[in-house]
Amino acid sequence: MMSPWIACALGAASFLALLLLLFFVLHIVANGFLSGSGKGLLKNAKRLRRKGRRPRKFTLKEIHMYSEEFSNKIGNGSTNTVFKGNLPDGTEVAIKRPNAESMCSLYVAARTEIQIELLSRIRHQNLVNLVGHSDEAGCQVLLFQYASNGTLYENLHGNEHLTWKQRTKIIGGIAYGLHYLHSCVPPVIHGDLCSQIVLLTEDYAAKIGGIGKSLPGPASAEKEKRDSTTQAEGMEKGEYSSARDVYAFGILIIEIVSGKMITSADGACILDQWTRDISPSQEKMLDFIDPSMHDVPIPELAAAREIVRLCLRSEPHRPTMADIVELVLKDLKITIEAAAPLTSPVTLRGLLELLV
Structure with missing residues (x-):
């Protein structure tokens, strides 16, 4: 008969092996199925075709x-x-x-x-x-x-009051999603990144929509207005590039943090302040945020402001989204797991659902 100590040791070893297996599969999922690498994308596309998991x-x-x-x-x-x-x-x-x-x-x-x-x-x-x-x-x-919490625009300019933690999670999610698109082979350029096409899940994870819609042709009045923002920094109408997406991401961060559109008078003032090389005082920085937020960590606010300043630089000094996600991870402390919806395979809950 097996000793209780040996049984306990075997049980602990089995549990540890299961944890290691889950970690290994999670690593594969996060870095293969959901990675931003072009090779990963191509391999994943082939796998989807083989397994019949292409859109039905x-x-x-x-x-x-x-x-x-x-x-x-x-x-x-x-x-x-x-x-x-x-x-x-x-x-x-x-x-x-x-x-x-x-x-x-x-x-x-x-x-x-x-x-x-x-x-x-x-x-x-x-x-x-x-x-x-x-x-x-x-x-x-x-x-x-389907994303149950509607658009980012509705949450920023309606009756909802997003917390700072929710807003940084949204910023991180948009950054990771945009980086993935730019890392595809060939790169996928969004061309119309704005709060109206970012959807929020039940746990306020960001999902970028409107992909593949920015093609030459008739544009809505709203899009014409948004285009005027990027044209102001030297890009021609209808010109789509990864650099323009990065610029639009910087503009979107201002809207997320301040709760104001930069096309408004207040928003334009914030845009001017956030793009200056001289860092404002802590008190001045707090004047830029949505007044519905409380207890905003100054270091994280300063990090968000620095990301905006870099995104709005003129070319060729503007960073890529690969550079931006490093800053999101390092300074805003938003990992790819933290930015994921709860039901995503990159989270443990999502991974367990995938395995079952």
Whole structure:
């Protein structure tokens, strides 16, 4: 009969082995499936194809059923209407159906085809990933991951009061997501990064949407206004580059921290102060933040201000997103795990769900 001491030792060894296995798988998932490396992306795309995990094709009949006949409208776009739906396995999805006018637009149809092709090859915890689509009867309906807390814009300029911790988590998530896009081969340029297209999950993790939509063609009045911001720093209208995405990220941090759009008078003043080489006093820095926040750590606020200053530098002195994520990790202390949604495979909870 086995001694109790030996049984205890074997049990402890088994538990330790399980922990090491979980850590190893988590490392593989975080650095392979969700990494920003181009090689990782290409290998992952091949793996998705082999395992049949590419975005699924749905029938219109299925989409009508999952959306309950398009009864729960949650948003309107310039070319589509968005409805909430539920898949049979309980997954919540946002279903984008083209408007009647856009169904006749060759430009919209071509852009949607390119968007599907692009989104079928990328996947990251901080992106609004494509779940599936339907192209029956010449109508492209897209199904995306659903984020229950709406857009970042709504949370910053509505009745919500985001804490400093939530805001730094959002900044980190956007940084990691953008870095992933820029690390793809070839790089994926967003071209329209703003608070309106960043969605927030139930635990306030950021997911970047609108990927693949910034193509030459008609632009909305809102986008024209946002473009004027990047044009002011020397870029031509319609010119998309990783440097422009970095600049837009800096502008977005100002909005996240201050709660103000830089197109407003107050926002323009903050932009001027944050881009100066001379660091403001601690008291002056606190004047720049959203007044609904309390107990903001000055070192972290100073770190956010420095990231903004670097992002808004003129080329070729502007850093890459690879440089920015290092600062996010080092100075804001936001790891890729901390920026992930709770259900992401990069978190332990998400990993256990993936293994089960």
